[in-house]
Amino acid sequence: MKGIGVSPGISIGKVFLKKEVNIDIKKKDIDNAEIELDRLDKNIGKSIKEIESLYEHTLKEFGQKEAEIFNAHRLMLEDPEFIGRIKNNIKEEKINAEWAVKKATDEYVKILESLDNEYLKERAADVKDISIRLLKNLLGIKDVELSSLEDEYIIVSDDLTPSDTAQMRKDKVLGFITEFGGRTSHTSIMARTLELPAIVGVKDITKKVGNEDIIIMDGNEGLVILNPSEEEINKYKEKKNSYEKFKEELNNLKGEKSISKDGVKVEIAANIGTPKDIDKVLEHDGEGVGLYRSEFLYMDRDKLPTEEEQFEAYKVVAEKLDGKPLVIRTLDVGGDKDLPYLNLPEEMNPFLGYRAIRLCLDRTDIFKTQLRAILRSSAYGNVKIMFPMISNIDELRKAKDILEEVKSELRSENVKFNEDIEVGIMVEIPSTAIQSDIFAKEVDFFSIGTNDLIQYTLAVDRGNQDISYLYSQYHPAVLRLIKMTIENGHKEGIWVGMCGEAAGDEKLIPILLGMGLDEFSMSASSMLMARWIIKNISKTEMEEKVEKILTLGSPQEVEKYIDKEITSKI
Template structure:
């Protein structure tokens, strides 16, 4: 059976089938509204206590970043909007609290799952987790406790909540498989942190296995083998041993530069969302941060972050990087990434709407505060500014003019900043890629945002499962735009990076090297593998492969060519 490999490695073992207790909620008319509201408040208080315990456990057993998931859960239980919606339903519809929780959950989940942003869609799992906790506490039932497992096993489930994953006993759980889930779900992130092989999105897996079945999971290929033959077990035992040896080899690359076989040096950097992420970057010997998603400073709160809050968040990362580059993307919200306190308009096409640089150029009060914070942080490290969602040269010039205004203000106040700070843009809209020869004259660097570039170039909503087969980083048209951008950047003497998912694609890395990409920015866990690939290929050889690839007809032809002519020979 096939799914999505979200955490690499091979596991072989017995199945523990986690079957969720079905909670059948009956709608009841009530007369005593206060009694139902009191029940809700008591339940919320109990759930918060449980989540605080989970936070402490996860902090101790897993890590600070993963524990933050439960802080987010606690914030949601304290969120007047979510709890207020439940209260409103009790009062307006005169229904029992269980029904009100279920209805509020369904509305929130439906809203999140309809968004065009994968990260926010995956947050629907958090709403389900929180709501499930509330309902179980209201009804007085307990779910399956994965912390009490006594034998080694591979957990198979319809889905796993962050609470489930956090409580897994690392010495007993060998890996897991789920029917639902995606690459950016908290559960997938947790699996990678725990280094547990995991495959998600395996349709009907819970119907095809039972407790005590023997299975193999291959987190690299997203493959599941149920009740394998002795020959298959032997094959995968070797594969497992080979992968463990490969991980040891990767660790030996720490401290080395990312240089190809023919002596071409590139930079392997990381994408981060919060200051806490930087520790993982340093642990994996990252050569910098190619994308600091500053919007996370603005989310999960009730008002805009102050200049001081932002300054501290940027400064701590700049200092920890100790001279290595830190590229901070200015605020990229609006459209699908809503900030309730800004009261942004609801739009039919949020990805084409009032967002990112468009919002910032309109709300210069917000934009200037962020630019002040970034500039101030630049005095403490190698900081660079990057503008997102640029679609025409006028936007770039206006953004740069505002930046110059802020610099003048700081000079007048005798506040230090890096006068040589580099300014770049994300190339994520086809119009910019096509005109990259013009844009390259007015910036210090490009960073190609492939997630949106693919979506806009191919007219494919990357969040729509029905047409997901059309969304591909291997499409020759997309690769031609990337190649054009790199060539035009280099003609003007600027460096070109990539911070979209494609930068960490093991199949595409050789092609991107051949095109001349200078910086590859990806998740921290992928960096050493990328360095290994770079060190085992020649840029000159890849340049010839690029010519072949750009003349192929389809994404399928491109992927097949790369697999047969490049990756199989590394």
């Protein structure tokens, strides 16, 4: 069976089949709405207590970033709009609490999923997770918990919710296989965090396996072998041992520079979302942070973070990096990443809407507060500022003008900051890549955001599974824009990095080196592998491969060429 390998590694073991309990909800007419409202309130309270317990457990076992999702779940159960809708269903339609929850959930999920974007689809999954918890409590259903595992297992499921993974004993889990999900699903992210092999998108896997079946999973290839022969088991044991030795070899690269065979040095950095993430970066010997997603400071809360809260969050990372670069992206919310307390308008096409720098230039009160916090943190480390979603030169100039205003205010208050702080932009819109020669004259660096650059260039919503086959980082048009951006940056003497998923793509790293990329920013767990690849290739040789690749006509041809001429020879 084949799926999508989203976290590398090989496991051989018994199946623990996690099937969702069938919740049979029937609509019932009621006479006394107060009794149902009371039932609802009691079970909301019970659900909140369970979520608070999961938060504490997840914080202890996995860290702040993974635990934060349960703060969002708790806020959802306290949200007057969501809970109010359920209560109105009970009062106005005289229906039972279970049906009222189902109706409100279905409405919310339908709205979120109809927007066809990755982030909101994940939020729809959260709403379902919250709803299932509440319904199970209302119905008195006890679920099989992953915390009860006594032996080591490979978890097989339709999909895994945050509640599922939070409860599991990580010392008993060998890997994850799910029928649904993609590279950015919760299962995938958690697997990479735990450095466990994971495969998603394996069609009908829950129908084909049973508890205690023996399977082999290869997260590198996305391959699942059910009830393997002795010969297959021995073959994959050897493969697993080789992979484990290779991981040890990667650990030996800690402390070394990321230098190619022909002496070209690059920087291997990490993408982070919270201050807690920096420990993982240092553990994997990151050479800096190429993307600090500051929006996580604004999410899963009911009001804007204060300047002091932001300053502390940036300062602690800057200090821990001890002189290594820290690139902080200014607020990138709006459109697809909603902040309920901002009352942002609903949009038909949120990825092209009121978001990121567009919102910040309009809400200068929010923007200035963040810039003050970033500038203050620059007194404690090698901090750089990066503006997202820049589509024209006027936006950049307005953002820089506001930055100068904030600098002037801090000077008048005798507040220390780095006067020469570097300012850059994300290149994630085709218009900016095409005009990168103009932008390069007015910034200190570029960071290419491939996730959005790909979807804008190819007109493909990266969250829409029906057309996901069209979304490819190997598309020659995307690669040409990347090469153009790097060349234009270098002509003006600025460095060029990349913070999209493509920066950690093992097949693309050689091509990006050949194009002259200076900095690769990725998930912390991918950094040592990236360093190994860089150390085993020559930039000069890759330059020749780039010229050939840019003459090819399709993503499939590009990937096939890379597999044959580069990957197989490293």
